[in-house]
Amino acid sequence: MGIRYQNVAACATMVLVMVMAEIADICANSSTLLHSPCLERERQALVKFKASLTDSSNMLSSWHGDDCCRWKGIGCDNVTGHVVMLDLTTPYVKCRRPMWEGEYWLRSDDEDNCDLLGYQYLEARNVNSSLLELEYLTHLDLSGNDFYRSPIPMFIGSMQRLRYLSLSEAGFGGRIPSNLGNLSNLHFLRLSFNGFSPDSNINWISQLSLLEHLDMNQAYDGVQVNITNLTISAPKLQFLSLADIGFSVSNLDALQNTTSLVHLDLRWNHLFSIPSWFGNFKKLGYLDLSGCGLYGPIPNTFQNATFIEFLYLSRNNFDSLPSWFHKFEKLKHLFLSFNNIKGTIPVALQNMTSIESLDLSSNSFTSVPSWFIELKKLVYLDLSFNKLTSMECSISSILKNMCHLKTLNIGRNKLQKESIGNTDLSTCIGHDLENLDLSENEFNDHLPSWLGQLENLGNLDLQDNFFYGPIPSSFGKLLKLEILYLFNNKLEGAFLISWDNL
Numbered sequence: 001m002g003i004r005y006q007n008v009a010a011c012a013t014m015v016l017v018m019v020m021a022e023i024a025d026i027c028a029n030s031s032t033l034l035h036s037p038c039l040e041r042e043r044q045a046l047v048k049f050k051a052s053l054t055d056s057s058n059m060l061s062s063w064h065g066d067d068c069c070r071w072k073g074i075g076c077d078n079v080t081g082h083v084v085m086l087d088l089t090t091p092y093v094k095c096r097r098p099m100w101e102g103e104y105w106l107r108s109d110d111e112d113n114c115d116l117l118g119y120q121y122l123e124a125r126n127v128n129s130s131l132l133e134l135e136y137l138t139h140l141d142l143s144g145n146d147f148y149r150s151p152i153p154m155f156i157g158s159m160q161r162l163r164y165l166s167l168s169e170a171g172f173g174g175r176i177p178s179n180l181g182n183l184s185n186l187h188f189l190r191l192s193f194n195g196f197s198p199d200s201n202i203n204w205i206s207q208l209s210l211l212e213h214l215d216m217n218q219a220y221d222g223v224q225v226n227i228t229n230l231t232i233s234a235p236k237l238q239f240l241s242l243a244d245i246g247f248s249v250s251n252l253d254a255l256q257n258t259t260s261l262v263h264l265d266l267r268w269n270h271l272f273s274i275p276s277w278f279g280n281f282k283k284l285g286y287l288d289l290s291g292c293g294l295y296g297p298i299p300n301t302f303q304n305a306t307f308i309e310f311l312y313l314s315r316n317n318f319d320s321l322p323s324w325f326h327k328f329e330k331l332k333h334l335f336l337s338f339n340n341i342k343g344t345i346p347v348a349l350q351n352m353t354s355i356e357s358l359d360l361s362s363n364s365f366t367s368v369p370s371w372f373i374e375l376k377k378l379v380y381l382d383l384s385f386n387k388l389t390s391m392e393c394s395i396s397s398i399l400k401n402m403c404h405l406k407t408l409n410i411g412r413n414k415l416q417k418e419s420i421g422n423t424d425l426s427t428c429i430g431h432d433l434e435n436l437d438l439s440e441n442e443f444n445d446h447l448p449s450w451l452g453q454l455e456n457l458g459n460l461d462l463q464d465n466f467f468y469g470p471i472p473s474s475f476g477k478l479l480k481l482e483i484l485y486l487f488n489n490k491l492e493g494a495f496l497i498s499w500d501n502l
Contacts (some may be wrong), residue, residue, distance in 0.1 A: 036076075036077075036078070036079065036080060036081030037066065037067045037069060037081055038067055038068040038069045038074075038076055038081050038082075038083060039081055039082065039083075041133060042068065042082065042083045042133055042134055043066070043068040044130075044133075045130040045131065045132075045133035045134060046063070046068050046071070046074070046083070046086075046130075046134075047063075048128045048130035049127070049128045049130050049131055050063055051128065052124055052126060052127055052128035053122045053123065053124045053127075054122065054123040054124065055122055055123075056123070057119055057120040057121065059072075059088070059090070059120055059121070059122055060072070060073075060088075060122070068083065069081065069083070073086060073087045073088050074086060075087070075139065077136065080136070082134075082135070082136035083134045083136065083137060084136055084137060084138050084139065085137070085138065085139040085140075086131070086134065086137060086139065086140050086141070087139065087140075087141045088122060088141065088142050088145065089141045089142075089143045089144055089166070090117070090120055090121045090122075090143065090144030090145060091117040091120050092114055092115075092117040092118045092120065092121070092144055093143045093144030093168070093169055094144075095113065095114035095117055096114050121144055121145045121146055122142075122145040122146070123145065123146045123147075123148070124145070124146075124147055124148075124150075125147070125148050125150050126150065127147070127153050129153065129155040131155065131156075131159070132155050132158060132159065134159075135161070136161060137159060137161060137162065138161050138162060138163045138164065138185075139162070139163065139164040140156070140159070140162055140164065140165050140166070141164070141165075141166040141167075142166070142167055142170050143166045143167065143168045143169055143170055143190070144168075144169050144170060145170050145171070146170070146171040147170050147171045147172050148171055149171055149172070149173030149174070149195055150171075150172065150173065150174070151172065151173065151174030151175065151177065152167060152172050152174075152176060152177055152180070154177050154179060156177075156180070157177050157178075157179030157180050157181075157182050157183065158179070158182070159183070160182060160183060160184065160185065161185060162183050162185060162186060163185050163186060163187045163188065164186075164187065164188040165180075165183065165186060165188065165189050165190070166188070166189075166190040167190065167191055167194070168190045168191065168192040168193050168194070168215065169192065169193035169194070170194060171194065171195070172191075172194045172195070172196065173194065173195040173196060173197070173221065174196065174197055175196065175197045175199065175200045175201075176191065176196050176197075176200040176201075176202060176219075178201055178203075178204045179204075180204055181204025181205070181206075181207035181208065182207075183208065184207065184208065184209070184210070185210060186208050186210060186211060187210050187211060187212045187213065188211075188212065188213040189208065189211060189213065189214050189215070190213070190214075190215040191215065191216055191219045192215045192216060192217035192218060192219055192241065193217065193218050193219070194218075194219050194220075194221075195220070195221035196219050196220050196221060197220070197221065198220050198221065198222045198225045198246070200220070200225075202216075202227065202230060203229060203230055203231070205230065205231075205232055206230070206231040206232065206233050208234060209233055209234055209235070210234065210236065211232075211234035211236070211237050212234070212236050212237060212238050212239065213237075213238065213239040214232075214234070214237060214239065214240050214241070215239070215240075215241045216241060216242050216243075216245055217241040217242070217243040217244065217245075217265065218243060218244045218245070219245060220245055220246070225245050225246030225247075227245070227246060227247060227248075227251050230251060230254040231254050232254050232255060232257070232258055233257065234258065235257070235258075235260060236260055237258045237260060237261060238260055238261060238262045238263065239261075239262065239263040240255070240258065240261055240263065240264050240265070241263075241264075241265035242265070242266055242269070243265045243266060243267045243268055243269070243288070244267065244268035244269065245269065246269065246270070247266060247269035247270070247271070248269065248270045248271065248272075249270075249271050249272055249273055249274075249275070252271070252274075252275055252278075253275075256277055256280075259280045259281060259282070259283070260283060261281055261283065261284060262283055262284060262285050262286065263284075263285065263286040264281065264284060264286065264287050264288070265286070265287075265288040266288065266289055266292060267288045267289060267290040267291055267292065267312065268290065268291040268292070269291075269292055270292070270293055271289070271292040271293060271294060272292070272293045272294065272295075273294070274289075274294065274299045274301055274302075275301070276301055277301075278299070278301040278302070279300075279301040279302070279303070279304040279305075280304075281304070281305055282304050282305060282306070282307070283305075283307060284305040284307060284308055285307050285308060285309045285310065285330075286308075286309065286310040287302075287305065287308060287310070287311055287312070288310075288312040289312065289313055289316070290312045290313065290314045290315050290316070290335070291314070291315040291316070292316060293316065293317075294313070294316040294317065294318065295316065295317035295318065295319070296317075296318065296319060296320075297318065297319065297320045297321075297322055298313065298318055298320070298321060298322055298325070300322065300324070303322070303324045303327055305328075306327050306328065306329065306330070307330055308328050308330065308331055309330050309331060309332045309333065310332070310333045311328070311331060311333065311334050311335070312333075312335045313334075313335065313336050313339070314335045314336060314337040314338050314339070314359065315337070315338040315339075316338075316339055317339060317340050318336070318339040318340065318341060319339070319340045319341055319342070320341060320346070321336075321341065321346040321348040321349070322348065323348055324348075325346075325348035325349065325352075326348060326350070326351045326352065328352065329352075329354065330354060331352055331354065331355055332354055332355060332356045332357070333355075333356060333357045334349075334352075334355060334357070334358050334359070335357075335359040336359065336360055336363070337359045337360065337361040337362045337363070337382065338361075338362040338363075339362075339363050340363065340364065341360075341363045341364065341365065342363070342364040342365070342366070343364075343365065343366055343367075344365070344366065344367045344368075344369055345360065345365055345367070345368055345369055345372060347369070347371075349375075350369075350371050350374070352375070353374060353375060353376065353377065354377060355375055355377060355378060356377050356378060356379045356380070357378070357379055357380035357381075358375070358378060358380070358381050358382070359380070359382040360382065360383055360386070361382040361383060361384045361385050361386070361409070362384070362385040362386070363385075363386055364386060364387050365383065365386040365387065365388060366386075366387050366388060366389055366390070367388065367389065367390045367391065367392065368383070368388065368390075368391040368392060368393060369392050369393070370392035370393050372392075372393050372398070373393045373397055373398055373400075373401040373402070374401070375402070376401055376402055376403070376404075377404065378402050378404070378405050379404055379405060379406050379407070379432075380405075380406060380407045381398075381402070381405060381407065381408050381409070382407070382409040383409065383410045383413070384409045384410060384411045384412050384413070384437065385411075385412045385413075386412075386413055387413065387414060388410070388413035388414060388415055388419075389413075389414045389415065389416075390415075390418075390419065391415065391418075391419040394418075394419055394420060394421025394423060395408075395410065395419060395420055395421055395438070396420065396421030396422060396423035396425065396448065396450050397421055397423050399425055399428075399431065399433065399450070399454075400423050400424070400425050400427050400428065401427075403427075403428035403429070403430070403431060403432065404432050405431075405432060405433050406432050406433060406434045406435065407433075407434065407435040408433060408435070408436050408437070409435070409436075409437040410437065410438055410441070411437040411438060411439040411440050411441070411461065412439065412440045412441075413440075413441050414441065414442055415441040415442060415443065416441070416442045416443065416444060417443055417444050417445035419441075419443075420443060420445060420448050421448075422448065422449075422450070423450070424450065424453075425450050425453045425454075426453070430455065430456075431453060431454050431455060431456060432456055433454050433456060433457055434456055434457060434458045434459065434480075435457075435458065435459045436454065436457060436459070436460050436461070437459075437461040438461065438462055438465070439461040439462060439463045439464050439465070439485065440463070440464040440465070441464075441465055442465065442466065443462075443465040443466060443467055444465075444466040444467075444468070445466075445467065445468075446467070446468065446469040446472075447462070447467050447469070447471060447472055447475075447491070449472050449474050450474075451472070451474060451475065451478070452472065452473075452474020452475060452476070452477045452478065453474070453477075454478065455477060455478070455479070455480070456480055457478050457480060457481055458480050458481060458482045458483065459481075459482065459483040460478070460481060460483070460484050460485070461483075461485040462485060462486055462489065463485040463486060463487050463488050463489070464487075464488045464489075465488070465489050466489065466490060467486075467489040467490065467491055468489070468490035468491065468492070469490075469491065469492065470491070470492060470493040471486075471491055471493060
């Protein structure tokens with residue numbers, strides 16, 4: 001009996017090994033089993049399309065062989081084998097998109113890395129209409145390539161299955177073809193950063209009732225854009241960017257029914273005022289009205305947008321913050337630079353303890369209140385180019401309480417030595433501060449010893465002050481320091497240590 005069971009066990013093991021080998025073989029050949037190979041007619045269409053492009057950087061080097069579904073940038077239906085996606089976005093644009101649509105002001109290192117990818121793109125003056133053979137295409141992205149100011153090919157307006165169309169930063173010009181209005185299945189449309197003719201008629205947008213994302217940011221060549229009788233009738237629209245396209249307050253009525261908006265970017269337009277119905281945008285999480293010629297107090301119509309997290313109001317002429325500003329409990333990023341707000345930093349900001357970035361630069365603030373140190377989640381703080389003469393909370397107390405602060409800029413003010421403070425910073429387990437700018441003030445004192453506790457400091461600007469005396473030995477602890485400005489002070493002595501990064 002024991003021998004029989006051993007034989008059965010051996011058989012079972014052998015069967016299991018054979019099954020596992022078969023599974024491994026299936027996995028190795030999954031490209032043919034998980035989807036049908038692409039159709040020859042559609043493969044030929046892609047080959048013709050490729051022939052109309054100049055590919056100096058070999059972006060399409062994978063476009064060879066019989067199965068076009070395995071080519072880079074191509075997506076196929078797993079069952080039918082039809083090409084449903086053509087994504088030829090350049091690596092540079094893919095890298096930059098998060099910055100254009102989010103926290104671009106915090107990503108300087110990422111931006112430098114993206115620039116290294118700028119040489120990879122396709123070129124064409126006349127795109128082959130063979131793409132019409134891709135009858136089931138739902139996703140088309142040609143962003144970042146160079147089409148030499150040629151018009152958007154008319155045939156794209158006939159690709160009526162498209163749900164996603166992105167032609168941003170692609171060097172298109174001429175008039176935007178009105179037959180894009182035939183793409184009634186579009187949910188996503190991006191035409192930003194091109195050079196379209198200012199007399200392009202964009203009333204066809206009203207035909208795209210399924211749109212959820214519309215980006216026309218800087219789409220035109222010139223700012224005198226002729227926009228009349230525009231209507232946007234897309235009840236599910238959540239993302240809308242019409243930045244820098246010559247929009248005026250009279251055009252705002254086109255947005256009156258887009259109350260599902262979560263992201264609204266109207267910066268660098270000639271608005272000058274905001275209509276009362278703007279208060280219907282109760283779902284907004286992102287609002288950018290920078291450089292829109294707005295003035296006076298911040299409009300009361302904003303106060304219903306209690307979900308707002310990103311608020312950009314820079315480069316207007318606002319002169320005050322309303323008392324209801326504390327309603328923005330979810331606000332994380334507030335930019336109010338280049339306005340005309342005077343006096344003490346407003347008490348309306350006192351309870352906004354969720355805020356992570358605050359730019360109040362280039363106003364006329366004169367003092368910083370004591371409660372300011374309670375904004376403990378701040379990562380980015382810019383108070384430069386004001387008229388600050390006093391601080392009820394010293395710079396060292398700010399650093400002691402804001403342990404996550406990465407950038408602090410208080411340069412170009414009129415602060416004196418009382419504002420520096422000598423508070424020990426040891427309450428923080430570690431300091432994230434990377435950039436500190438105290439330049440062009442009236443500090444008349446020794447360099448503060450607490451500077452040596454900022455172990456992650458990479459950029460330090462103390463120029464154009466009245467600092468005097470020896471450079472403290474604690475500076476030797478700043479091992480990550482790369483940029484240091486000390487000139488136009490009264491410092492003496494020599495450095496006790498050399499920094500490899502400087």
